[in-house]
Amino acid sequence: MTDSSDDKAGAAEAAKAPSAFLEVRDLKVHFPTDDGLVKSVDGLTFSLEKGKTLGIVGESGSGKSVTSLAVMGLHRAARRERNKVRMSGEIWLDGKELVGADPDEVRRLRGRRMAMIFQDPLSALHPFYTVGNQIVEAYRVHHDVSRKTARKRAVEMLDRVGIPQPDKRVDDHPHQFSGGMRQRAMIAMALVNNPELLIADEPTTALDVTVQAQILDLIRDLQKEFGSAVILITHDLGVVAELADDLLVMYGGRCVERGPSEKVFSRPQHPYTWGLLGSMPRIDRDQTDRLIPVKGSPPSLINVPSGCAFNPRCPYADVPADDLTRTVRPELREAADGHFSACHMAPEERERIWTEEIAPKL
Template sequence: MSDPVSSTPGGPFLSVRDLRVHFSTEDGIVKAVDGLSFDLGHGRTLGIVGESGSGKSVTNMALLGLHDSRNTTIDGEALLDGQDLLTATQRELERLRGNKMSMIFQDALASLSPYHTVGRQIGETYRKHTGASRKEARDRAVEMLAKVGIPQPELRVDDYPHQFSGGMRQRAMIAMALVCDPALLIADEPTTALDVTVQAQIMDLLKDLQQETGTSIIFITHDLGVITDIADDVLVMYGGRCVERGTKQEVLRAPQHPYTWGLLGSMPSLDHPVDVPLSPIPGAPPSLLNPPTGCRFHPRCAFIEQVGNGLCADAQPPLEVVDGRGAACHLTPAQRVEFFADFAGIQTN
């Protein structure tokens, strides 16, 4: 059965099925991603949210073919416009990376070379995939810096990364990622190290560029506030698995999984009274070297008694998806509605 996050004419642009990414270590096998499926429609933004270690970045590094094959086992299927990324050769992936699909990394200063000008780094990506001359590549770099809002781009193109502010470096990374007009853009927490004002500017920039180019975006974050601003669809990951998915409105307004409730409860909001304390999720994320049996969230879940019979610890709940909406939880649909109503009441009282 097809289970898209979002339906688009002609089918999804990116279709991932039963993705598994396991790492071999001296201590054993780390099941970083363990059976993940999702779709991404043309021109839409999928927000992937979860705590550190949930498998968000590992998933997208696998799509780009950036894991070390010597200690990594990757299974499943990932079709980008019909081409399986997981069976592609390194040469095929090199042709795709920076061209048809690109990634914006979290730490722009670490991702940019300190030895080359920003313009040269943007231009080299363009030259590699188009065969442009040095002058054409420089002109394209100036054009892209202007497009992402860098003032005086014809001058700043010859500056080095350390001469840019944090927000400007992130803009330069976006310019580099978009220089070849990719159809898929993966943004790995691109606003984490930036102040709130710059974060908002970067988010507006991504939305404007997407509207202009029609690029499909995967936006990775641990911040549901960011998801509210940019995503069309949301996939919530925990312990290497998807626990909930749907449209932004469905997941954020009527979440069906206790982990999503916990994420919302730990997020400050201007709508809540100032004297209402945040409700952090107790405990810590599971070890993916030796994950819990059954539902991986059950050691931290406040609702296992409502399910009863030890089911949460014994059986992995299936992710039942209908029209792109689903949650992997043993609570009945009626219980989910009841308990979320209680949770929402606590948050507003």
């Protein structure tokens, strides 16, 4: 995620195609409901280069999955049918803008240049068709080849993701696979067209730790081999630490912190990130007596708290003067090289709180 000066940039510059492989600018995804407008994603900006992995972390309802579906153009279908989603902003994939693009054009890209691995392989795979058939279909949609060639390709992919006896298992139905194998089959399906952008939405949440480790290794190896850009969406800070080069922490539909993952983990800048780190029992540290939870619950996306969305849960909400946290929404500001955070507290103040109050307790 190289940073761009887009936040400040004028409209004229924004219209130009960016240099990054994937660039999302001021993305907003709002869903009108009977209860009000749900602002799932409310102004998100990031970019990603090929061969790099971006981890998006957040709790349920923070907008991380909605973001990934927006990049894949999967909100559009719903908009046509029921006229529901309101999307604005820009998504640039290799010089092509996707938010305003023709749905057919996006469909041609989806599956070929960008692909997605879903959380629950049992509901993402069709129970009626064999695993092989589903991979063949994904391949033939984008390549004009015979069934036979496509099948060969499917076997090759299953082999590549580590399914034993791929030439036999290709004719199995999803229920004949174990959880880990299903996830592998999904990865095979996503990678069958050598996509340049791979979005993995909670790829290991439904899996056991030992299988999770296998799948994370597989994603890492495949990325090295194919040089794709990967967006890894998860609520598990441990999983992102394994894979991500850059990290984006979301809260209430907005980015609260982003930067190189090493920096975000070693010197987190935002009180919410501190909260996440304090909430996790860690196996690599000495036993602590108590966890330090974040008080309260995640915000409603219909009535996002005014000012900083995190202010009702933030233990430092009163530090900035003039009730700033409750009235003004903090912008993302660069504190250190490539490390951004959205907080009203002065960076020096936060640095002090982190080193003196938070870090020793973790």
